[in-house]
Amino acid sequence: MNKKGHVIPRDFKKKMSKAVRAEGIYIYDDEGKGYIDGCSGALISSVGHCIPEVIEAVHKQMQTLNFAHPSRWRNTATEEAAAAIAEITPGDLNYVWFVSGGSEAIESAIKITRQYFIERDGPGSSKHLIAARWNSYHGATLGTMAVAGNMSRRRIFAPMFKEHPKIPAHYCYRCSYKLEYPVCNLPCAHELENLIQREGADNVAAFIAEPIVGSTVGALVPPDEYWPLIRDICSRYDVILIADEIMTGIGRTGKAFCVDHWDVVPDIIASAKGMASGYIPTGGIFVKEAIAETIKKGSGHFQHGYTYNANPVSAAAVSAVLRYIKKNNLIENARIQGELLGEEMARLKAVPIVGELRGKGLMRGVEIVADRETRKPFPRSLGASGAVTAECIKRGLVVYPSGGMVNGVEGDNFLVAPPLIVTEDQVREIAGILERALYAASDTLLKADNA
Numbered sequence: 001m002n003k004k005g006h007v008i009p010r011d012f013k014k015k016m017s018k019a020v021r022a023e024g025i026y027i028y029d030d031e032g033k034g035y036i037d038g039c040s041g042a043l044i045s046s047v048g049h050c051i052p053e054v055i056e057a058v059h060k061q062m063q064t065l066n067f068a069h070p071s072r073w074r075n076t077a078t079e080e081a082a083a084a085i086a087e088i089t090p091g092d093l094n095y096v097w098f099v100s101g102g103s104e105a106i107e108s109a110i111k112i113t114r115q116y117f118i119e120r121d122g123p124g125s126s127k128h129l130i131a132a133r134w135n136s137y138h139g140a141t142l143g144t145m146a147v148a149g150n151m152s153r154r155r156i157f158a159p160m161f162k163e164h165p166k167i168p169a170h171y172c173y174r175c176s177y178k179l180e181y182p183v184c185n186l187p188c189a190h191e192l193e194n195l196i197q198r199e200g201a202d203n204v205a206a207f208i209a210e211p212i213v214g215s216t217v218g219a220l221v222p223p224d225e226y227w228p229l230i231r232d233i234c235s236r237y238d239v240i241l242i243a244d245e246i247m248t249g250i251g252r253t254g255k256a257f258c259v260d261h262w263d264v265v266p267d268i269i270a271s272a273k274g275m276a277s278g279y280i281p282t283g284g285i286f287v288k289e290a291i292a293e294t295i296k297k298g299s300g301h302f303q304h305g306y307t308y309n310a311n312p313v314s315a316a317a318v319s320a321v322l323r324y325i326k327k328n329n330l331i332e333n334a335r336i337q338g339e340l341l342g343e344e345m346a347r348l349k350a351v352p353i354v355g356e357l358r359g360k361g362l363m364r365g366v367e368i369v370a371d372r373e374t375r376k377p378f379p380r381s382l383g384a385s386g387a388v389t390a391e392c393i394k395r396g397l398v399v400y401p402s403g404g405m406v407n408g409v410e411g412d413n414f415l416v417a418p419p420l421i422v423t424e425d426q427v428r429e430i431a432g433i434l435e436r437a438l439y440a441a442s443d444t445l446l447k448a449d450n451a
């Protein structure tokens with residue numbers, strides 16, 4: 001028997017280069033070719049790759065205290081990281097529960113919500129439903145997939161979990177109500193109230209959504225009234241508002257948190273990716289005092305836990321990343337360079353397959369269509385977002401493709417989201433590559449679609 005270990009890749013059939021080195025906004029393959037990491041991995045590398053200050057902080061923590069099980073020990077590194085996070089969270093979201101990634105953060109947000117109502121109202125509390133939206137992604141675990149509404153990712157697992165109720169997303173380009181903003185008066189937001197009334201406010205525990213939709217609809221920005229309206233509905237019906245800022249958090253959109261654009265304070269923010277910038281797997285939920293203190297004064301014990309909760313090495317990375325962001329004014333840089341990226345990308349509108357350009361700060365998205373008049377998507381078989389990505393990669397730029405948002409199968413988009421350290425020249429270079437790659441993909445895709 002040939003006994004040899006193998007990695008299970010994301011896709012056995014996809015040919016991928018090997019990454020061997022990274023620096024700043026660049027990533028290099030094993031042939032020495034450099035690529036601009038134009039999507040920060042998947043909106044992770046907030047401060048860029050291999051930054052010495054972050055590496056040193058992690059290294060120092062590893063030499064001092066690499067691990068102490070969270071059921072028995074407190075540690076200074078997590079206490080310092082929690083204090084640094086509380087400096088930038090809105091309102092009184094001052095309690096932090098550290099985990100290892102986004103899915104764990106969302107699971108934790110769901111479980112702390114349920115426990116909060118049990119502790120507050122007694123064991124008979126029926127508040128258990130987590131309302132969400134179609135065209136959403138909140139993680140890869142069965143619990144998070146039950147809540148989310150991304151068809152392509154959930155379809156084969158759906159028989160295994162309990163469904164939670166959903167409303168349509170604010171997808172104005174393909175409005176579920178066939179209306180136009182602003183005369184529509186946002187039925188997509190008011191639908192949350194209908195949902196709560198239908199299910200019963202006694203049963204609905206929370207509503208979860210991304211403030212700007214990331215991978216599923218490609219940087220979909222809501223109308224300005226959307227989040228204040230959602231906040232108001234949740235408050236009136238005693239429903240916890242969970243902002244999934246796994247992608248949008250920690251400066252990505254030009255504010256510390258994306259909800260800050262509308263001065264909305266959710267009850268819980270879940271964050272991950274940019275929090276430790278990919279140096280160490282990390283995530284967390286930032287919880288308002290009333291929730292944490294209800295548990296503190298009640299049972300005192302959050303009925304949940306992971307081996308890597310409150311890991312000191314992850315916490316050291318979080319503190320170092322936040323220090324680096326503050327010292328280099330990177331949230332402001334995300335705003336300034338993000339605006340420039342939006343302006344530079346505006347000329348992509350001339351490319352025949354560009355349906356809509358979306359986004360805020362350094363989180364930009366492009367929806368690709370076969371016909372701009374009718375907004376018809378390309379057939380799935382053409383793999384349009386993959387084709388655009390391949391053209392970008394050929395020219396040394398990595399972007400983040402996704403799809404399926406039109407009807408669960410069709411629809412193509414991709415995200416452009418370079419690290420927050422990106423410079424003006426690099427932004428212009430990214431936009432130039434995008435333009436050339438999109439024109440090339442446009443020719444091939446339109447020919448294939450008309451064949």
Ligand SMILES: Cc1ncc(COP(=O)(O)O)c(C=O)c1O
Pocket residue numbers: 042101102103104106137138139140210214215244246247272273
């Ligand atoms: C909005 C959102 N929520 C949750 C997750 C899950 O995070 P992770 O992959 O770290 O488990 C992701 C990951 O892409 C995400 O984009």
